Amino acid sequence: KPGERSEGGQLTIGVGGQPLLVYLPTTLAQRLGYYEDEGLNVTLEDLQGGSKALQALQGGSVDVVSGYYDHAIQMAAKDRDVQSFVSMLRYPSLVIAVSPKASKPIESIADLAGANVGVTAPGSSTDFFLKYLLGKEGLPADSATVQAVGGDSSAVAAMEQGRVDAAVMLDPAFSLLQQRVGADEVQVLTDTRTAEGVQEDFGVSTYPAAVLYSTGQWLENNDDNARKLAKAIVRTLEWIDQHSAEEIAAEMPEEYAQGNRDVYVESIAKVKEAYSKDGTLEADGAEAVREVLAQFIPEVERADIDVSTTFSNDYLPSETS
Amino acid sequence: MGDDPVARAVELRGVTMAYRARDGDYTAVSDVDLAVDRGRFVSVVGPTGCGKSTVLNAVAGLLPPAAGEVLIEGQPLRGLNRKAGYMFQQDGLLPWKTVLDNVAFGLQLRGTSKSERDELARDWITRVGLAGFEDSYPHQLSGGMRKRTAVAQTWIGDPEMLLMDEPFGALDVQTRQVMENELLTLWTGTEKTVLFVTHDLDEAISLSDEVVLLSAGPASRIVGTYPVDLPRPRNLLDIRTSPEFTEIYRAIWSDLRDEVMKTYERIG
Amino acid sequence: MGDDPVARAVELRGVTMAYRARDGDYTAVSDVDLAVDRGRFVSVVGPTGCGKSTVLNAVAGLLPPAAGEVLIEGQPLRGLNRKAGYMFQQDGLLPWKTVLDNVAFGLQLRGTSKSERDELARDWITRVGLAGFEDSYPHQLSGGMRKRTAVAQTWIGDPEMLLMDEPFGALDVQTRQVMENELLTLWTGTEKTVLFVTHDLDEAISLSDEVVLLSAGPASRIVGTYPVDLPRPRNLLDIRTSPEFTEIYRAIWSDLRDEVMKTYERIG
Amino acid sequence: MSASVETTPETRTTGPVRRKPRRKRRPAVLITQIAVAVFVVLGWELCARAGIVDEFFFSKPSDIVSRTIDWFATGSIWEHLQITLVEAALALVIGGLLGLVIGFLLARVEFIAAVFDPYIKVLNALPRVVLAPIFLLWFGLGIWSKVAFGVTLVFFIVFFNTYQGVREVDRVVVDNARMLGAKEGQLVRHVLLPSALTWIFSSLHISVGFAIVGAVVGEYLGASKGVGYLISQAEGTFDTTGVFAGMFVLSAVVLVVDVAVNRVERYLLRWKPSQDNNFGGGQR
Amino acid sequence: MSASVETTPETRTTGPVRRKPRRKRRPAVLITQIAVAVFVVLGWELCARAGIVDEFFFSKPSDIVSRTIDWFATGSIWEHLQITLVEAALALVIGGLLGLVIGFLLARVEFIAAVFDPYIKVLNALPRVVLAPIFLLWFGLGIWSKVAFGVTLVFFIVFFNTYQGVREVDRVVVDNARMLGAKEGQLVRHVLLPSALTWIFSSLHISVGFAIVGAVVGEYLGASKGVGYLISQAEGTFDTTGVFAGMFVLSAVVLVVDVAVNRVERYLLRWKPSQDNNFGGGQR
Numbered sequence A: 001k002p003g004e005r006s007e008g009g010q011l012t013i014g015v016g017g018q019p020l021l022v023y024l025p026t027t028l029a030q031r032l033g034y035y036e037d038e039g040l041n042v043t044l045e046d047l048q049g050g051s052k053a054l055q056a057l058q059g060g061s062v063d064v065v066s067g068y069y070d071h072a073i074q075m076a077a078k079d080r081d082v083q084s085f086v087s088m089l090r091y092p093s094l095v096i097a098v099s100p101k102a103s104k105p106i107e108s109i110a111d112l113a114g115a116n117v118g119v120t121a122p123g124s125s126t127d128f129f130l131k132y133l134l135g136k137e138g139l140p141a142d143s144a145t146v147q148a149v150g151g152d153s154s155a156v157a158a159m160e161q162g163r164v165d166a167a168v169m170l171d172p173a174f175s176l177l178q179q180r181v182g183a184d185e186v187q188v189l190t191d192t193r194t195a196e197g198v199q200e201d202f203g204v205s206t207y208p209a210a211v212l213y214s215t216g217q218w219l220e221n222n223d224d225n226a227r228k229l230a231k232a233i234v235r236t237l238e239w240i241d242q243h244s245a246e247e248i249a250a251e252m253p254e255e256y257a258q259g260n261r262d263v264y265v266e267s268i269a270k271v272k273e274a275y276s277k278d279g280t281l282e283a284d285g286a287e288a289v290r291e292v293l294a295q296f297i298p299e300v301e302r303a304d305i306d307v308s309t310t311f312s313n314d315y316l317p318s319e320t321s
Numbered sequence B, C: 001m002g003d004d005p006v007a008r009a010v011e012l013r014g015v016t017m018a019y020r021a022r023d024g025d026y027t028a029v030s031d032v033d034l035a036v037d038r039g040r041f042v043s044v045v046g047p048t049g050c051g052k053s054t055v056l057n058a059v060a061g062l063l064p065p066a067a068g069e070v071l072i073e074g075q076p077l078r079g080l081n082r083k084a085g086y087m088f089q090q091d092g093l094l095p096w097k098t099v100l101d102n103v104a105f106g107l108q109l110r111g112t113s114k115s116e117r118d119e120l121a122r123d124w125i126t127r128v129g130l131a132g133f134e135d136s137y138p139h140q141l142s143g144g145m146r147k148r149t150a151v152a153q154t155w156i157g158d159p160e161m162l163l164m165d166e167p168f169g170a171l172d173v174q175t176r177q178v179m180e181n182e183l184l185t186l187w188t189g190t191e192k193t194v195l196f197v198t199h200d201l202d203e204a205i206s207l208s209d210e211v212v213l214l215s216a217g218p219a220s221r222i223v224g225t226y227p228v229d230l231p232r233p234r235n236l237l238d239i240r241t242s243p244e245f246t247e248i249y250r251a252i253w254s255d256l257r258d259e260v261m262k263t264y265e266r267i268g
Numbered sequence D, E: 001m002s003a004s005v006e007t008t009p010e011t012r013t014t015g016p017v018r019r020k021p022r023r024k025r026r027p028a029v030l031i032t033q034i035a036v037a038v039f040v041v042l043g044w045e046l047c048a049r050a051g052i053v054d055e056f057f058f059s060k061p062s063d064i065v066s067r068t069i070d071w072f073a074t075g076s077i078w079e080h081l082q083i084t085l086v087e088a089a090l091a092l093v094i095g096g097l098l099g100l101v102i103g104f105l106l107a108r109v110e111f112i113a114a115v116f117d118p119y120i121k122v123l124n125a126l127p128r129v130v131l132a133p134i135f136l137l138w139f140g141l142g143i144w145s146k147v148a149f150g151v152t153l154v155f156f157i158v159f160f161n162t163y164q165g166v167r168e169v170d171r172v173v174v175d176n177a178r179m180l181g182a183k184e185g186q187l188v189r190h191v192l193l194p195s196a197l198t199w200i201f202s203s204l205h206i207s208v209g210f211a212i213v214g215a216v217v218g219e220y221l222g223a224s225k226g227v228g229y230l231i232s233q234a235e236g237t238f239d240t241t242g243v244f245a246g247m248f249v250l251s252a253v254v255l256v257v258d259v260a261v262n263r264v265e266r267y268l269l270r271w272k273p274s275q276d277n278n279f280g281g282g283q284r
């Protein structure tokens, strides 16, 4: 069943956490009606995390995943043919912030050694990001205690109360934390929502994060559908580029701003720059991802992965590339 | 009836007992007046299902009367009757306690030391003929053995007032006599008041000072009280042949028959 | 004993019944030989706790013997004895069924139609004097009423073999007589075999063809069988005054006394 | 003498006494219930307004209520609620029936019970959340994966109680029924099932809650509809009010379902001696 | 005549018969259990090797075992296992005691039961996973938030069963004890508790599993140690073998714990008529 042709443009996209801003284009495209414009009938399934979405793809419950590119590499290491075909986020948008109640002064990544550092889940991108940065400082990967704290309120609570000394955070949680304790109170060690941050941490200009990917077999059978999807996303990315955070927020489901509208808008504004402009995935970025993963997942290190098989820009609309 | 300055041990005044049922209430006992002086041995007899156990429950304070009141030593009974030991018609033994612990239970509740209560309990177990079964659990006993355990359990506490609901019904004739003798020994010379329910008229007459006959239910009432003026101490075997005994027996028997026949007649 | 070509209704051959206990097994009944011809009314008496119910359980097929064997109509009993109706000593009524449904239960199990079985059940309920209580649940009945419901439940099925464990113990004298007469009516002229456990020697003798006396436990055995050669039909009231009756009574009485005394002596 | 008569309260001398206190108590119960609710809600509201309780984590009762009203006013809640209820109901029915049947089977057939004892214990201890991907694999993203989730919770609760309930049946009653001619099937129908009903209903009271939890958690882990999805979205956007409103709606539903279970229980257990008490309607 | 004697099997004529079948059955049970296990494991292994079962979701038994051995050989599992066990044990003890005490309280005091009935039902239906942030907020990231998680599962199971168990106590036995002079406390100690024990143990058998589940899920949602953390980590890197090895270790633990519970049960319920059957050791 997995990888079958999606008849009549009926598609299910598994999203690794629909409310997360990194996956915003997937939802926005639906709100803007761009899938429909392409003749696609898309159902979005919220799957609480990228790995769950990937598993759903492998099990055949979804056709396409809106998730992290990391997983395409990890699958390649397992000899599973998974290909990304449109990129939505070109910077990972992870922030390492220090809790205002940290148990010890932390001024730099190196100070994280011996600290209690929050990540969304062990084995997730946030976990690897932390370990990668520690490694860059010449510290062993386990020099900081990794503490899973999730991605939402629990992460905010943990930071606010100093249950962790620092944490790898994502928006909107990070913006919310800033808003709650005051932006000055939260020291940022590194911020990959910007080109500079990415350059500094990874030494590349783009580092593919949120992408749409699927199995090679599905892509083979659904050439046209993939193209249509890519086109809808690219149109959305362009729309994002041309509109203000306010306008974007207004298009999103009302509930998403119900918690705190200002913070929502503000975090969109912050992450806006990180969205890809045209959906292309750069090869050097892809390689950078592989390198990071190879440091921590023996399987990836062992496997001889040709990153070019894990993504393709061929499905993107030709006029934009 | 309240003109006696000495309070009665038990007094029922116009007591009506009712049970809830889906279609209205079922009045088991209606307007019963009964006075028992301290130290008296009173038997209650009546057709089966007439309300004997219900009356005992009222005296024990387990069922509050629907009307009328129960006085214990002249005081209206509120809640449980703490002066009474009650041996139930059904099985009330604690299934998770051995015979020994069941018999010693009342003492344990009062805080008697383990060695003391065990000694007393062993003594009682022997008296009711259960020696050797101290460590058996109730489910390992025969029906009659359970009854005897319950008897020992009630008697060991030496209560001022004994309520006994068909205690010896499940025993063979011989054991029954042994137990009856034990009961009389326990009671004689004390101020204990005994309310004794039985179906055996012989037993009722030979043990008691007075036999109370309840009418057939529903809404049963007292049809007669028969004083038994036989001298004490009594020899339980010989007494049954005395002419007074036979006379009382005959009187109760015919009244009881009328009551039972009423039930069957009413039914048709 | 096996030389009679006509098979016995019930035959126990060297039956020993034992219960597991933590400290070894408890042998309740040991090496019992008993043969009951079809159509006979046999009473089993014995000191309380001697093993009467245990024997009945063996005949019903509820407890397999530890040694020896039980033959029903000449066939070794395997599993339940499907020919027998068994009225238990303890309460076996289904608490979730009304009196009517309890009495009709056996018929329901056989697939008798509702109207038919209800009619029959109502008839039986009236016969045991419970008319008016058809819709009561067991917990709403007195002890004696529950017993009578169980009696009706057992009798309605008209089994070939009746096992009755102290069926009338909880009834008043009058009701008891009514029930005894019912039992005789039910039995007379049929091929029914009855095994009847009672503590009332009067009852045992006046009803049966034969009285079997068990010795005191543990490992109780049959100490005697007393044939009752009184003519039938019997008048249950008058029969007790006949000299043969008194003689049998006295014989059993003294043997029984010896047995009971053994228990108390052993105890000390 | 008359003095002591006077001390007897009026209630003792008229009418069947046992019934009285119950009639009197009902309104008192309701009043206390409301008082407790008002106290908690008001306290919460005030604490939230005073900033003692952090609205980021707890929202405000007034907000929760207005959000709930909003949901119902716009009708947006219905499709979610319906899906969740269908899932929970299916989980309850399937899990309950499975638990019942297997409980009976194992209680009656010693050998099977002995063999499967360890396996059932182990299965009960598997963390269902971890198994979510497998449920998705087997049952897809639709309602069935959530139903499966709920079933894994409900089944064990009903199973263990049914199993024990059947084994607690009075031996004499069983023997009596067998002597009256009951075959195994009739025994189950007329004796074991009625006797185990108290046990089964006790487990059903627990299960109603767990069935809803199963459905919601299932949705929470992956869905596009349902109250769990609503809650998950709200949580993802730090919309505490939404989270609590979702739970509030669920609570109301549970109460309604439980009233239904109580009704059934009270009817089926009408033969029980009444005990003036409350949990599980059978006793009311 | 002698013919019919011969048809009687030997077993019927020697020794107490009731005991026989049990002695004979034990090895049969073990053999069948092992056969079932071998069948499942072998089938799984073969299916996995043949590619019928997708290793991405199910791993291979051989891999799982070798991973488990690895964990124990390097000793790396101990600190995780220890934490999880401590959490589960605490959850079981605290949740069990709370359920017991409150169950008794409500079963004995009608008024409180009537008042709190709806509240307890509602609390039971709250999805605990959703409340994870609040647990973190209240109990921090350490073991206590996981314990709290487990408690919310165990409590309700023990509570409902205790409540019902206490109310099922034979009325005559209670009355008898009261007439013998038992005060409320003594009644609880000597009558209600022993009588409700079957119910309580039935709930404990369910609870052992749920306590472990609570601890694991709690860790899964946020922790830095514990088997749940291990599983979560493995899941994050699509290491199915790790996930299953984690669950395998938990299963083994549950069996060990359950044997302990059975022991206690069998001891406390030694007064029960033995029923030759298995679940819950009390009946063995």
Ligand SMILES: Nc1ncnc2c1ncn2[C@@H]1O[C@H](COP(=O)(O)OP(=O)(O)OP(=O)(O)O)[C@@H](O)[C@H]1O
Binding pocket: B019, B020, B021, B026, B028, B046, B047, B048, B049, B050, B051, B052, B053, B054, B055, B089, B217, C139, C140, C141, C142, C143, C144, C145, C170
């Ligand atoms: N819980 C109850 N609910 C309804 N009716 C009841 C209840 N208990 C007893 N009764 C009714 O009250 C009447 C008297 O019952 P009670 O047990 O007092 O009789 P009894 O004289 O002790 O009879 P027995 O000699 O058979 O023991 C009976 O008709 C019975 O049906």
Ligand SMILES: Nc1ncnc2c1ncn2[C@@H]1O[C@H](COP(=O)(O)OP(=O)(O)OP(=O)(O)O)[C@@H](O)[C@H]1O
Binding pocket: B139, B140, B141, B142, B143, B144, B145, B170, C019, C020, C021, C026, C028, C046, C047, C048, C049, C050, C051, C052, C053, C054, C055, C089, C217
């Ligand atoms: N389940 C059991 N486990 C152990 N011992 C038992 C069990 N049931 C009965 N016994 C023992 O077997 C003996 C005979 O019991 P049984 O019930 O047959 O006596 P019985 O003659 O019917 O007595 P009763 O007249 O008191 O009913 C008793 O001593 C009893 O202790």
Ligand SMILES: [Mg+2]
Binding pocket: B052, B053, B054, B089, B165, C142, C143, C144
């Ligand atoms: Mg009575």
Ligand SMILES: [Mg+2]
Binding pocket: B142, B143, B144, C052, C053, C054, C089, C165
């Ligand atoms: Mg007996």
